[in-house]
Amino acid sequence: MRGFFGLVRRNLLMYFKDISAVVFSLLTSIIVFVLYLLFLKGNYVDAIEASAKGLESFIQSGDIDMLVTGILLVGILGSALITVPYSTIIGIVRDKETGVSDDILVTPLKRRLIATAYFISAAICSFIMVSFIATISFVLIGLTGDLHMAPGAILATYGIILLGSVSSTSLFMLVVTSFKSTAACNAFFGILSAAAGFVIGAFIPISGFSTTVQTICCLFPASHVTVLLRHSLLNGIVDKINMDIGGVDNGAFANAIRETFTFELPFMGKNLTPWNSAAIACACVVVFSVLCMFVYSKTYKRK
Secondary structure (H helix, E strand, O other): OHHHHHHHHHHHHHHHOOHHHHHHHOHHHHHHHHHHHHHHHHHHHHHHHHHOOOOOOOOOHHHHHHHHHHHHHHHHHHHHHHHHHHHHHOHHHHHHHHOHHHHHHOOOOOHHHHHHHHHHHHHHHHHHHHHHHHHHHHHHHHHHOOOOOOHHHHHHHHHHHHHHHHHHHHHHHHHHOOOOOHHHHHHHHHHHHHHHHHHOOOOOOHHHOOHHHHHHHOOOHHHHHHHHHHHHHHHHHHHHHHHHHOOOOOOHHHHHHHHHOOOOOEEOOEEOOHHHHHHHHHHHHHHHHHHHHHHHHHHOOOO
């Protein structure tokens, strides 16, 4: 197993030593943040305040700002859980293109262990990077306001990040094994970066899409993981606002927020519960991981 852990360590160093790769792996998250500063925050605040018309005396403006900040954080973390695993796992193709994979394949390590090493290193990179972003965000939010997150919700967020890292890695490892060059991987990354924000509802809430597009979004594990992040990050502030309203609207405002910002993914006309989304994400991990090992063993053979 020494060779196995050595390969994992080597893959981790390959990612973290390349600063440009680290920055570009966060490209969509950076775009989400920039769009938030330019106009998304204003649009969201205006939309929420409009839906709270008549309840102004009950809702604090600071709570609305915190809700919008939480929505931003969900978008940043959700998009990072797509781009970071992909940016790391394309090392498989890079190694094949440069001939490094041939050297690795002649070692005593079995191919499934080699594939597992790539998988684990990509998932670890994703978990470290996204957890780092989450931690910094929690600190900054704590200095400026309060999302009213219980300790259990904070711990749950890191668990969801782990699930998102593993599920996205399993999917993208299956995808990149079909590519023959890093040029193809980079071209796909451009498409992925552009689409990621829409798939998880970072740019536009998924509830605003047509039924067909909503169903397509449900096919990606990242969409389900992002829904779980909304629950762990936003339930506290939404519940706090609902308590401040004191039942005057019979919970209509809180329900409208949860519906608008997709706290439950709509799939073929029905809403999936958070437990449904968690089960689907876990199932994706199992199915895609098995397929990854099979495809890698067939694609990457000893000469």
